[in-house]
Amino acid sequence: MTQTSAKDPNTPNAPGPETEPEAGAAATNPAAPDPAFAMSDDDTLRFDLDPGEPAGPAEARGADAAVASPTDAAGSAPDLGARVAALETELEAMRGDYLRALAEAQNTKRLADKRIQDNTRYAVANLAKALLSVADNMERALAAAPEEARAADPHLKNLAVGVEMTAKEFMGALGQYGVAKVEAMGQPFDPNLHQAVQEMENKDVPAGTVVQVYQAGYVIHDRLLRPAMVVVSRGGPKRAAPAVPADGGVDPAPETPKAVDTSA
Template identity: 40%
Template sequence: MADQEQTNKPEEEQVELEQANEAETAETQTAEQAEQVEVETAEDRLVALEKELAAAKATIAQQQDSVVRAAAEVDNIRRRAAMDVDKAHKFALEKFVNELLPVMDNMERALLMADRSQEALAPMIEGVEMTLKSFVDGVSKFGVEVIDPQGETFNPELHQAMSMQENAELAPNTVMAVMQKGYSLNGRLIRAAMVMVSKGA
């Protein structure tokens, strides 16, 4: 009986040892599985974070582009507004000057038609000349320039040809006569000079 108990004891120890080994193996496997799950979860998180980072960078790039475009647009608007204000200052008098041109034309016609041989008219002619001169000087202070192209080459941007005549003494396309002077305001043509142009025989 004692022998039988002794024989059972090593078998029980061996069973216990095997059970302990199995439990340890199971714990090891469980720990490895847990580590593997943690590694997979960390990789998934890393991939997700990289995607979020890429999306954030794309959003920042778009916003930077929008900010640059908006700044450029504001700069363009400011520049256009400054140009408009400058043009308004330069050409605000255009309508007013257009109203004055017939007055100057009439004074010039009066001087052309005046009979300078009569001494009684001399003071009046002198007064009209002085008035016309002061008139021209006054408007020139505001950027008005007279276009009187007598003897110059015809320029279609500044002159309007009313007729052409053959003239052997002048080169072709030369202004022979000015029927009406032209005017410009700060470099912009207000009225073209009406001219007679020479042509070859």
């Protein structure tokens, strides 16, 4: 058991060496640090609020922002609708651009396919057109040897037969590539196939009939290589109208001209 010494009357309230300080001494001691203030490691004074104290301006602004957020969200609804409308308009514009680009690509492909097909069909057009003069010369050679002269001269007959065979084989070779002669004699004049160089008075045939061919014309498939140079009749009766069949349909006349591509 610890004994305490008697207090000196000249030193009142002085605790003895073994007396513990009272619990409230730290709160009343001026040298004790205030809990509201603290020194940081860099010797900077820091002020800490008591959790029970009211919030300062910064905390008040944060609370106001939190309270105002529902109003802002409600106010942004019209902006969201306008944004959706703008995006839909942009989508429609992009869809239109896509459809136009797709149509243009299809048209380009169609034109390219037609160009390839035309190049294949008319690849020999220029060569065939240059060789037509050979066919003309063989026809002139045969016309210079009529049947009477052939019958009188066996050598001329053999020569004429050889020219005929050559001309036939020549036209057969051109026919493999779609080259054909235009039938003009006795046909009605067709400006797409014929070139009139003269008119002749003839009342025995309808007006506008080809009565003479100066130079034969040729086509390659449905494209004109060279028009036929012809003589056309005039002064004759009018050409009869196409006959109407019993079923009520229109029966086109055999001499009805066909449309021919003249771009060759």
